[in-house]
Amino acid sequence: MTVAALTSGTERAISTPRGGRAPPGAYLAIAACVAVIAIMAAPMALSFLASIKTAADASAVPPHYLPQALSFENYAKVIHFQAGLAAYLSNSGLVALMTIAACIVLAAPAGYGLARFAMRGKEVAFLGLLAPIMIPYQALLTPLYLDFARVGLVNSHLGLAIVHTILQLPFSIFLMRNSFEAIPREIEEAAMVDGCSAWKRFTRVFLPLAVPAIVTVALFAFINSWNEFLAALIFMNRETSFTVPILLVSVRIGNHGAVDWGALQASVVISIIPCLAVYLALQRYYVSGLLSGAVK
């Protein structure tokens, strides 16, 4: 399911009477849609246009809507900013990859255990696994920082990935559990007849059927880790270990105090592109993840 094409079939009864001409309301709706698109698309479009202005043009007062001349000056500046853009992209990328791996490795078996076994006390364990929803991670940053400082996990990709996994785990487990629950019992019973152990049933039968849920888990882990700000601000406090969101703030501060608007918008565009690309490529999974739990 994509945002563009959520489920269909009911919509014809919602606003348009069947048959007949389009009511006058339909033209109003079209005008409203065009206005909404213009308002919602403008900020990112203008940011992109500002990023390809010359540095002087980007800081011109009063500003111009469109670039006076095409230039990649701002991008060149961001590429060589402090430790270099490559370092910051790889910091963010590594943390996101570790978060994805941790979420899958922890949530897939946990979801399977929750969905396919009936142990006593399971409900309590499930609530325990959802604890990170009830306890905001913002509150845990102080003790985690002190612990991580002791064992060298501050300014470490692994350390930040652990924090991001805390953030992402309840949702991931919830999603995996739902996905495993939806698999018909007959498939499991056939595997049991063949003498498969619980582990083999999990890896050979269940995991392959849960690939869509795994993709969804990975997608949310990527986007949320890539964008997470507060923990990155606290845990990655050395110039070389910044992630992209922290890079953005540093670019604004710049080297001399005055804001370098062109470089700032170039870095905003750079930070946005991976999210949009991944989202547009995997829209279907994103929306199904968003809807799980919220709508039956």
Add this chain to the structure above:
Amino acid sequence: MRRSRTIPQWPGWLFMAPALLFVAVFVLIPLGQLVATSLSDRSLLGGGKFIGFANYWRIWNDSSFWRALEFTAKYTLVLTPILIGLGFALALLTVDNTPLKRLTRTIVFLPVVIGLSSSSLLWFWLLDEQVGLLNKLLVDLHLIGEPIVWFATADLAFWAVVISITWKVVGFGMVLFIAGIQSINPDILEAALMDGASYWGRVRLIILPLTRRVLLLTTLVSAIGSMLAFDQFYIMTSGGPRGQTFTAVYWIYQNSFISFKLGYGAALSIVLTFIILVFATMQIALTARSAET
């Protein structure tokens, strides 16, 4: 007898063990440490003497914290209805699957997947009084005489953040509401149509009541997000002017990691956790119910 009854159930624990261990080590133990720290005078430089509930007494008298909490509550109370109302209006507008409406949905949803730091810096630029294009547009349209200095007063700064966040997350509610509306049994809507119910009649008497649960859940999720707001204020207002736009999380960050008063920051965190716990419990109860039905 069903064959499945005879298989052992205990391996379920083995599958859950890694996740349970992770939550114990990285959530429950730190939570215990947080409680212990909140009862001490620990700072980032040392300390750690047990001082009982002294930090909590200090919170009681810390007018800055109460002001931050009040500001956060105001932010939540203003923003949440805007997000839900606009989100629902956009859902009604784009619920049909025509190409234009699909495009509208996709465009409205795009800002949801970008970072708060990106969107905050984007709006910080658009709203700037010198280089900001929104100011220029408003002047060019003769809606204002001269550029607005958004971040000079707490009131305008507040609205600047509200505008930017509305742009950023309104698509989230919209998508959930569209799914909610589309899951309504079409027969009910057809029947109402036959009975001559007007468009607004159908919205008020059928669509709103039948999407109540999604509305409630989205309200809770939005409210929790707003109560924990930090990034947008850190980036756009830095808590200013004169500390008037500190949120609860920002004030905790300020105490713990700028002033290094870890014990006090921990006590503040505990207070915030209790507040969020109330909202989150309702959210989980609602989500669990949806999984059953």
